[in-house]
Amino acid sequence: MCGRINFSDSAETAKRLGVKDSDTPREGDVNGFACQDSYIFGLADRAPDTLRHFHWPLIPSWSNTYPAYQSHNARSEDMADKPAYKHLLGKRHCIIAINGFYEWERSSEKTPWYFSMADGSLMLLAGLWDYNTKLDAPVLSCTVITREPNQMVGEVHNRMPVIITRADADIWLNTQLPYHERAKVLQPIENSALLKVEIGKSINKADNKSGDWFNGPDEKPLSLF
DNA sequence: CCAGACGTTGTT
DNA sequence: GTCTGG
DNA sequence: CCAGACGTTGTT
DNA sequence: GTCTGG
Numbered sequence A: 001m002c003g004r005i006n007f008s009d010s011a012e013t014a015k016r017l018g019v020k021d022s023d024t025p026r027e028g029d030v031n032g033f034a035c036q037d038s039y040i041f042g043l044a045d046r047a048p049d050t051l052r053h054f055h056w057p058l059i060p061s062w063s064n065t066y067p068a069y070q071s072h073n074a075r076s077e078d079m080a081d082k083p084a085y086k087h088l089l090g091k092r093h094c095i096i097a098i099n100g101f102y103e104w105e106r107s108s109e110k111t112p113w114y115f116s117m118a119d120g121s122l123m124l125l126a127g128l129w130d131y132n133t134k135l136d137a138p139v140l141s142c143t144v145i146t147r148e149p150n151q152m153v154g155e156v157h158n159r160m161p162v163i164i165t166r167a168d169a170d171i172w173l174n175t176q177l178p179y180h181e182r183a184k185v186l187q188p189i190e191n192s193a194l195l196k197v198e199i200g201k202s203i204n205k206a207d208n209k210s211g212d213w214f215n216g217p218d219e220k221p222l223s224l225f
Numbered sequence B, D: 001c002c003a004g005a006c007g008t009t010g011t012t
Numbered sequence C, E: 001g002t003c004t005g006g
Helices: A010-017 A166-172 A179-185
Strands: A004-007 A029-032 A039-044 A050-055 A073-075 A093-098 A100-106 A110-117 A123-132 A139-147 A194-198
Touching: A004 A039, A004 A093, A010 A039, A010 A050, A010 A093, A039 A123, A039 A139, A050 A093, A050 A123, A050 A139, A093 A139, A093 A166, A110 A123, A123 A166, A166 A179
Parallel strands: A073 A139
Antiparallel strands: A004 A029, A004 A100, A039 A050, A039 A093, A093 A123, A100 A110, A110 A194, A123 A139
16 A cells, blocks of 8 residues: 555645645645655654655665665564664654545456545554655655555555554654654554545546546545635 | 665565 | 556 | 556667 | 675
């Protein structure tokens, strides 16, 4: 999971989080994915009162090239063993604020689904961030932590992002707490907190930004109006 | 010791 | 099958 | 994440 | 930076 997401522009994201934007406002993306010029928005444990624009995927601080490997997700089960992530645990936690994410069910036919919060709130993903000054320009970047799915997501896919409540986000971002206390929030979210809808295959094309895969107005995210 | 990788997903 | 580009 | 390409030489 | 493989 967590390769394709729907997120609002930075101004709206900051407003809904109740924080100020830190940077030149950036657009959102109803069909976003990690690539060399993609940015997503959230909060870093260092100064979480301000919205950060994170390059996605993660570029480790020690890297002097753009990563040739996949670094948009970190497996919660073994990220503590990975050279690209372990130095960030307990030191550089972040949350990413999105509207929802897409998963493809691989049954007889590949079927796309959309997951969002049942109450229409921002979806908060647990992540790790880093800061690199060895490339052309300094880059703040992040990765999204994944885990085994809850029952609802598990019906269509074997992984999901770590989705946390606002209260747990405060714990994940609290630099005063020891890592093992902060890491306790990396749990599967309860099924009832999520909304799951099947969507059209027009989502598949990454450059389709129309949102025409949503079935009707009642399923269309607010960000598209 | 130095050189070279550093990752996830899904699919088999 | 696997890598690259979006 | 999915879609789409998957090659080399030489010449511009 | 830090780990693995040689």
